Amino acid sequence: MSVLVFTENWDGQFKKLSFELVSYASKIAEMLNTTTTAVSIGNVGDSELNKLGKYGADKIISVSDNKLVNLDNQAYTAVIAELAEKEGAKTIIFSNNNVGKALAPRLSAKLKAGLVSGAIKVPGTIDPFTLTKKVFSGKAFASVIIKSESKIITLAQNSFKLIEKNNTPSIEQYAPQVSDDLIKTSIKNVEKQTGKVILTDADIVVSGGRGMKSPDNWGPIEELAEILGAATACSRPVSDEGWRPHNEHTGQTGKIIAPNLYFAFGISGAIQHLAGISSSKFIVAVNTDKEAPIFEAADYGIIGDALKVLPELISAVKEVKSS
Amino acid sequence: MKILICLSNVPDTTTKVKFVDNNTQLDKTGIQWIINPWDELALTRALELKEDADASVESITVITVGGKDSETTIRKALAIGADDALRVDADPGDAYVVASQIAEAIKDKGYDIILCGIESSDYNSSLVGGMLSELLNIPSISAVSGLHISNNEVTLDRDIDGGKEVVSAPTPFVAVVQKGIAAEPRIASMRGIMMAKKKPIDVIAPQSVEVLTEFAGYELPQSKAACKIIDPENVKELVDLLRNEAKVI
Ligand SMILES: Cc1cc2nc3c(=O)[nH]c(=O)nc-3n(C[C@H](O)[C@H](O)[C@H](O)COP(=O)(O)OP(=O)(O)OC[C@H]3O[C@@H](n4cnc5c(N)ncnc54)[C@H](O)[C@@H]3O)c2cc1C
Numbered sequence: 001m002s003v004l005v006f007t008e009n010w011d012g013q014f015k016k017l018s019f020e021l022v023s024y025a026s027k028i029a030e031m032l033n034t035t036t037t038a039v040s041i042g043n044v045g046d047s048e049l050n051k052l053g054k055y056g057a058d059k060i061i062s063v064s065d066n067k068l069v070n071l072d073n074q075a076y077t078a079v080i081a082e083l084a085e086k087e088g089a090k091t092i093i094f095s096n097n098n099v100g101k102a103l104a105p106r107l108s109a110k111l112k113a114g115l116v117s118g119a120i121k122v123p124g125t126i127d128p129f130t131l132t133k134k135v136f137s138g139k140a141f142a143s144v145i146i147k148s149e150s151k152i153i154t155l156a157q158n159s160f161k162l163i164e165k166n167n168t169p170s171i172e173q174y175a176p177q178v179s180d181d182l183i184k185t186s187i188k189n190v191e192k193q194t195g196k197v198i199l200t201d202a203d204i205v206v207s208g209g210r211g212m213k214s215p216d217n218w219g220p221i222e223e224l225a226e227i228l229g230a231a232t233a234c235s236r237p238v239s240d241e242g243w244r245p246h247n248e249h250t251g252q253t254g255k256i257i258a259p260n261l262y263f264a265f266g267i268s269g270a271i272q273h274l275a276g277i278s279s280s281k282f283i284v285a286v287n288t289d290k291e292a293p294i295f296e297a298a299d300y301g302i303i304g305d306a307l308k309v310l311p312e313l314i315s316a317v318k319e320v321k322s323s
Numbered sequence: 324m325k326i327l328i329c330l331s332n333v334p335d336t337t338t339k340v341k342f343v344d345n346n347t348q349l350d351k352t353g354i355q356w357i358i359n360p361w362d363e364l365a366l367t368r369a370l371e372l373k374e375d376a377d378a379s380v381e382s383i384t385v386i387t388v389g390g391k392d393s394e395t396t397i398r399k400a401l402a403i404g405a406d407d408a409l410r411v412d413a414d415p416g417d418a419y420v421v422a423s424q425i426a427e428a429i430k431d432k433g434y435d436i437i438l439c440g441i442e443s444s445d446y447n448s449s450l451v452g453g454m455l456s457e458l459l460n461i462p463s464i465s466a467v468s469g470l471h472i473s474n475n476e477v478t479l480d481r482d483i484d485g486g487k488e489v490v491s492a493p494t495p496f497v498a499v500v501q502k503g504i505a506a507e508p509r510i511a512s513m514r515g516i517m518m519a520k521k522k523p524i525d526v527i528a529p530q531s532v533e534v535l536t537e538f539a540g541y542e543l544p545q546s547k548a549a550c551k552i553i554d555p556e557n558v559k560e561l562v563d564l565l566r567n568e569a570k571v572i
């Protein structure tokens with residue numbers, strides 16, 4: 001009956017996202033009067049697995065099978081379905097990130113379990129089982145009822161705070177039945193971005209728009225990001241023009257992010273841009289036009305030239321960082 | 324290769340949304356309906372592949388689950404260049420209903436590559452593609468930003484956190500596509516619009532599907548507190564606010 005939570009690892013390590021997810025699952029388990037079981041697929045050591053206990057996992061099932069080194073959606077789904085059945089789990093939680101989006105819908109169809117994606121909080125009521133999510137690219141919230149007995153939720157990133165419970169979880173090594181013909185995809189090549197903060201993970205994001213005037217003006221954006229430990233981002237026309245790489249584009253058709261702090265330098269704040277960033281906890285806008293719509297979404301604003309404000313901001317941040 | 328593209332019919336991205344019936348229904352008056360932006364890019368990529376002799380794409384079909392009014396959007400896709408279209412005559416309900424209707428309608432039709440968008444810009448669920456692949460019991464590859472066919476081998480670029488993987492997959496499969504799959508969406512030419520009128524839309528009667536979720540109501544977000552404006556001559560104050568008021572740096 002326990003709540004099952006899929007915890008992704010990155011080269012054997014968990015991230016804050018995994019801990020948020022376990023905290024969330026454990027909160028729901030509490031509402032349902034049951035326990036929390038975390039599932040991990042990959043080579044993860046016991047001390048790392050134990051960290052999940054800190055955030056409320058009662059039990060951890062660790063699957064490390066050489067056939068599962070690469071994400072094959074069909075095979076991973078089969079393994080998680082097998083575990084859900086073994087544990088009698090009727091509520092299953094994933095992150096609404098790339099991997100969660102790849103697996104949760106498959107599992108939903110396999111188990112005939114109603115799924116709400118991108119939930120932003122725990123169920124408002126358990127009976128009926130009601131969740132809240134954003135719809136229309138952040139322009140409204142919907143409450144959605146899951147009617148089936150088995151239920152799946154994917155949690156929107158950065159929308160639930162860590163809760164420490166300091167459990168001592170039991171760890172079970174599990175060997176699933178993975179037949180070779182279940183794994184149909186193969187990886188031919190991997191390109192990793194190294195050294196930089198990953199945009200969808202970042203607590204702080206420094207972003208520039210067409211108001212930055214030229215790709216040659218991005219030095220200070222990168223410098224500010226560097227001293228804040230932030231990721232860099234941009235508006236769509238900036239990536240379309242090739243000023244910045246495509247993986248930096250935020251917005252409705254780009255990445256949807258929810259950092260604690262988002263800096264928008266020379267971004268007008270078109271509705272499609274806001275769709276990607278309006279979940280940020282705080283938004284700072286720097287724009288020469290006081291009528292720019294970005295100021296309606298921003299918490300703090302400077303009406304001025306981004307190219308002049310940036311160097312001053314950099315030195316002011318350096319000053320507080322060193323004090 | 325036969326390519327199928329799942330088309331979601333969505334309100335234009337600049338639509339100001341409003342709700343009626345005690346906030347349980349979207350107010351559809353005055354809404355412009357468009358092809359979901361990612362589906363439009365998927366169609367564009369399919370057309371590029373069809374023009375490339377190496378890829379040997381035989382046909383491009385589009386499918387929509389929706390009422391008669393979604394045919395305007397289907398015609399747009401035919402005008403852009405799809406060869407034919409299917410419409411399952413059912414209310415799209417939720418993602419599971421949509422995926423089940425599509426699975427049932429196409430299961431014996433032998434499509435090799437099925438393309439879905441990463442999400443519909445209205446309900447933002449990111450679910451149909453994954454569900455469809457499981458219902459058809461075929462592989463799925465998600466977060467796809469590139470699709471290549473050469474010598475009958477299909478490879479896909481899949482985005483992962485902080486990088487990219489090149490994945491090879493046997494057909495049939497479902498690819499859930501996102502930005503990058505094509506550069507700019509194609510638009511219909513005058514000739515395309517004329518030809519689209521003659522292309523077939525096959526209307527399929529719906530199956531009955533179990534309802535797993537229900538949209539119970541909507542709410543508009545509260546308007547944000549006014550933005551605090553800081554003098555450009557006093558950037559230090561901004562840093563001070565971010566540190567001591569917002570507590571984010
Ligand atoms: C279907 C669709 C999907 C879209 N998806 C996205 C998306 O995902 N993401 C996205 O970003 N856009 C998207 N767009 C485009 C969007 O509508 C806007 O065109 C775009 O966001 C504008 O980018 P921008 O703010 O950088 O440029 P602009 O609109 O040109 O704004 C530049 C801003 O910089 C200011 N400025 C100028 N000089 C300075 C200076 N020296 N210092 C400070 N400020 C200055 C100007 O006042 C202006 O406000 C989409 C559009 C469509 C139709």
Ligand SMILES: Nc1ncnc2c1ncn2[C@@H]1O[C@H](COP(=O)(O)O)[C@@H](O)[C@H]1O
Nearest residue numbers: 329331388439440442443448449450451
């Ligand atoms: N009513 C529909 N008919 C056909 N395809 C759809 C429909 N709704 C969604 N899709 C497909 O599923 C993708 C993801 O949508 P969603 O899961 O609703 O966010 C879309 O980009 C379409 O490819």
